[in-house]
Amino acid sequence: MPQIAAVVINDGAATPVATTFSPIGKDANGVFWFEQTTPSPTNVSTAFKFGYKQTRVLDAQKQLTGVSKVVYSLAIPVGETLGSSSSGYTPPPSVAYTVKCRIELDLPERSGYQERKNIRSFAFNLLQNAMAGFNVDVLQPSYS
Secondary structure (H helix, E strand, C coil): CCCCCCEEEECCCCCCCEEEEEEEEECCCCCEEEEEEECCCCCHHHCCEEEEEEEEEECCCCCEEEEEEEEEEEEEEEECCCCCCCCCCCCCCCEEEEEEEEEEEEEECCCCHHHHHHHHHHHHHHHHCHHHHHHHHHCCCCCC
């Protein structure tokens, strides 16, 4: 069984760059976070982040439902373009906006290994599909 360790994910550049996310621990919501360590971010506030949480789903009466929920999240903070230091003062780096992704899987505990593997593979391959790529990369719905 794999232990929590660094995760390496390639970006979408023409010549892909492998980004290493190192584990940094759980937050108050039980999300286990990883933060970009390679390539080294220009400043900590713009380091890419990757989160993972797995829980067993409870109903309104706090009874187990037989479903496990797995949630992955990615965040890519983009730094604000800094102004000049014409007045002798360079402003500190800040985040202009953050590009985010959240993938949520609801997995019945009755489901078999192959069924869970299939849904993971479908999700991965969906994002490789030309229509999905167009929708995300160009911000255009395919049905317009």
